[in-house]
Amino acid sequence: MTGVPAIRVRHLWHRYAAMDVLRDVDFEVGSGEIFGFIGPNGAGKTTTIRIIATLIEPMAGRVEVDGVDVALEPERVRRLIGYMPDHAGVYERITIREYLEFFADAFRVTEPTVVDAVLELTELRNLQDRLVAALSKGMRQRLQLARILLHDPKVLVLDEPASDLDPRARIEMRDLLLELRELGKTVLLSSHILTELSDVCTSIGILEKGRLVIAGPIGEISQRLESRRMAEAIGAPAPPPLVGVSAQLATGAASEASLPHLAPPAATPEPTLPTTTAGGAPLPGATRKRLRLRVLGDAHPVVPLIAGGGGVHSVEAGSAGQLTIYYTGDDRFVAEVVRHLVSQGVGIVAVEPERNELERIFLEVTRGDLQ
């Protein structure tokens, strides 16, 4: 990775009483990325985030924000980050504008128009004279986001920003995050709602039982897992860890060892893996995907148009134009099916991939263990 990463977490360990809540967590977030931090409750997400936000000091390892060590120079890091905690409190007996003016003063922001700019960005201008106590949960989250933008931080750290929000507020929050990315902010956010993360995140990190099981761009991870599944299916050795991202696949070999044993991921090229077994049979169910389509009218006449095509395992027609295709392949296969059906005069109403990619990754790399 060229340049200084926006966030660099290196061999981070943390312990509460006798329990290790973080074990050798190691990942990087590049500048301008939206990094989704995923994991079950108690996995250590909030602890990691609070360490990045300088609220907890790491027991071992190092965390840097824009190259600045959070343990050594927390004041500098605080100028670089905007941290929005899960369920943050607010001062209730002041108006939205007063709230933001206070934080602007506390941040020592000298630009007098900053509050107006932030109100505009977060679409709170019309509510600026309303008491904070009278705001809904969604509006309060929006206000929190406005607060952390006042000092124009490079990095935004958001802990469960969409929790307890209604669907509209979630959509608005997602749009706001994308807008912030457009403004060049790096965003690290944790969430349980994987579909939402997949809409906004460029890369992810999955934490389980205090250990980072995987981290990197979603596409690369997905590809990597696909390769691994195939390798396992044909009995080939598992491919090495991802190149260029600090990823550790949860193979049970993740480092329990102390720091001197650490080694960077090897720069081995990605092996080309077959799509069929040595006998020419298609790969087993592990690699089989499902695509759901809804077509105009009856779906049964459509089945012969697809069945027997390359990569297609089987096709099922249901009621109300529902069509389910089991296949092996990637997004290009989906595009090809749609193009083919349209060219045959079939009206396609909806295309729904089997499952959100992020959900698939999450279920595959985690074991559902709680600590």
Next chain:
Amino acid sequence: MSLQTGRSSLPPPSSRRIDLARTRLRGLRDDPNPVWMRELRQAARLQRTPIILAVVTGMMTLLMASVGGVASTSTEPAKVGIALYHTFFSIAFFVVTWIGPTVAASTIASERSGRTWEALLLTGIGAPAIARGKLLASLTYVGLYIVMLAPVGALPFLFGGVAATEVLAAFALLGLFAVLSVAFGLSMSSKFTSNAAAVGVTLLIAVPLSIVAYLLLGVALSFGAHELWPGVPGGPPVWLPTAYARADFGAEYLVFLVAVPVVLVLLPAWFLYEVTIANMAGVSDDRSSGLRRWFLVCLPLLSLAGLAPAAALPGNSAPYTVVGLGLVSLMCGFAVFVFVGEPLGPSRRVEVHWERERASRLRRFLGPGLIRAMSLLLLLGLAGLALESAVGVALAFFGGRSAGAPDDALRIASFAGYAMCFTVFLAGLGAWLRARSLSASSPRVVLAGALFLSMAGPWILTAIFGLFASHGKDALLVAAPSPTFVFVMMKAIGDPSLDATFTLIAGGACAAGWALIGVALFAAAARRARRTVRAHEDAMSRLENALREEDEARDAPAAEPTTAAAAPGEP
């Protein structure tokens, strides 16, 4: 620039001191503490505040009217005025010392329990600015009470007997008590995460403390003031403002009415402020320097204050010297409990800051570190005790009272000697306990237990085994290990019924024993602290090396092609 006030602070026109000072003053007006401003805005919207203020003022007016009405039926008007004056300021004292801590106790704790604390902390505004903002906000609130009550306080003027300066001085003192009360509440608030717990514990301490202060510093001390200045009445509690108006101006006035009250208010307020900031800071921050600077100023001042009565008051100076020595000893004991909270050494963060700012040796000595803290305590404590005893002995010999001077000098030396030895023991024990513990709370508890046992244990043993009944006064020697035995030593000097030599030898031997144990514990603590700090430094350097090696290995593949490309061009 303050967005809350909408005023802009202009940059200083030049670097001249006068211009800088002017800009700073203008900054106070145009760029006030943001926390204070926000608290005021919130308080302005709290509807119950004016109701509470009105109720308190109404009740106070009714009470004063009742007292005045009852007293005026049988007493002359001037005395009624004085009675009203004492009644009003006594009640005002309790209003300030109860409401001040209560209001302040809910400030920082409510930020924590309301989950707004982290947002505030992450603004980078800093603990001192937050503490000042909260202090100002609480003082403003308490100030409102004083202002609302002020017209009621003018009622004594209707009857006479009280001068305007006395009333003004009383209000000024009320303000000082308010500062002290609010500082106490704030320090308590900084320790708690629950608002209710902070307020509850603060009130539990503040209420009895204010009653004791009222009785001791008010009622009891008024008799001493009357002795010194007959114009000041003995008995009525609000004597200090009267003393300002009626005492003769001179050295005693300056010492007892100016220097001592200022020291008694400022030093605790400073301490509480430093404790508040230390409680708000992170574990790796420098939480020690402020408290250490306070101790550096406090102990010499206290030693001088302890000498003041012996030097200024007529008659035998030895009892005053012993009281002064006792105060310094108590201060040293208190400081041991404070410094037990020290980390074993400075954190990496602090060391990096020191390196960057090229901190002097003195600054580093006053920074975090258990052994440094205890060394400073021993240095200043022993020097203070030695100085005070030396001056006390000199005053005993040259203070114009030749008879009994050698006995007085011996008493002072005995007290100072035992106090010095026991201070060494306490400091050593405190350091040793802290060096073996991960936190500060358990060493404090063990230290308190050890202190109690050493003080009372020998006496309890003497009583349990009935040694008094069987051995008479000789049984007192069993209590020699207790520091309170020093009073037996002092009594034995010049008392024919006690064997002074044997008593002094027993007491001296035990004191020396305490000192030796203290030195041994201190040395062990220093060794352990050094070892722990070194182990930590080794771990940190191992981490640094591992990370560096990892970086090098990571950069190596990128560097190789460059090297390979450069190779053919090389000669």
